[in-house]
Amino acid sequence: MSKYVAKKPDKNGHVDFTIEENETWEILFDRQLQVIQNRACDEFISGLKTLNMHSDRIPQCGEISEVLQAQTGWSVVPVNAIIPLEEFFSLLAHKQFPAATFIRLREDLDFLQEPDIFHEFFGHCPMLTHQAYADFVQWYGENALRTDKKTQSLLGRLFWFTIEFGLLNTSAGLRIYGGGILSSFQETIYALESPVPKRLEFNLPTVLQTPYHYDQIQKIYYTINNMAELFHLKEKQIMTLVEKIRGGSENDDFVIC
Template sequence: MSQHTRYQARTPDEFGVIHYSDEEHQIWQDLFTRHQHSIQNRACQDYLDGLDQLSLCTQKIPQLNDIDQILQKHTGFATAAVPALISFAKFFELLAAQKFPVATFIRSREDFDYIQEPDIFHEVVGHCPLLTHPAFAKFTHTYGKLGKKADQKTRGFLARLYWFTMEFGLMETKQGLRIYGGGILSSPKETLYALSDAPEYREFRLNDVLRTPYRIDKLQPIYYVIKNPDELFYLDENQLLSAIETAKIDGMYPIHPSLMDKGSPNT
């Protein structure tokens, strides 16, 4: 997670306010407008309910203090303004304290369609809505507490768990497959692709998820599908740790052929 970036996070002033330029606010508005169109009949209801609870301004980048008031009320979570990229150790430390890290910069026009590092749009619009939901908030908190104590190898397995759930997870509903992963929902291209005929859908089995390689720079060939949020809610630290130890013994699955490039960054 700690790597080089050309983006510089914004620092709050003495009143906790983060100041952005008119162009940055316009980028937010354009991203949000596109997002609203892309998620129709694709996002899960829990996400849509959370988005309504947050009441995000469509014209301006929201202030984290305003988001915190709503998250605190519903689940006890809050945001934490962070630099553009942070270490895994810091990431887990914040989640363990029920603080969700938000990089306070917004992407440039040239990165409008895709940005590798998470910006404020990805973090706030992609992830914060589900942090109003008790099941997803509890899973995130449990994940952080376990990750804070874990060694580097265990954190690699935890990264795959987060990737295939909170970033790129799907849910079975009465209306059919719906998206809950923030990495999908903050990307119109992936939102359309995820519910197309192109990817493969697999039932959420913890051992399989922990052993599946992924790439951050490709559309996902495989998505794991939960039946409801309780599948994540009832996972505790001991269950996760036991599953990770089993996955270590079983070993990784082969990387999907569509992800194989020379020098490809896979995990």
């Protein structure tokens, strides 16, 4: 359950946000733009420029979709605050990224359990201009759609430790590509600079066996060496490995991100 209700788009797909909601976007956008410098990966920074979002108002799904369509064939679609898992997977499988059309209240500025439009637009959409990332998300949707809850739960870990909370080794040092980090002011700093979390080299069997907590700051991050690794990952026999592991694995609560 969410205390938030998504706003319904009109017949032209336009969502009407209030002055206060646009100001919340501005606060989040401006401070995130500062904190991601030298922390977000180049692919994210490049995608952010390509999307040409501004701080003065919340963009419309149509505007973002137009750019994504030209780059990778993706679009973003307005959805309710909480949607069924099957709908979530099906949208991803069809290159449609769901964006719940609400923005957090000021009291939730720093942490929000459910993904709002800032998380989706700022956190994920820049990387959706990158083909390897976009293809991996689509692969995830297609495969999660055709399996059962327990396997979805294991696949959810892969999604979590890459698309949401992934780190990237670069020649300039460690950088962030995970949208869950890049839409959070505190975690953008914490993920790279705190001595608390472990930062481990990505290893598929280990990731699939690592539970996560969606309501806490992360204790483990996994690093990949380039974005093409995501492309190669889906070429591996992930589903075979998932089926092998699932027998001895406890079930996680699975969340929509």
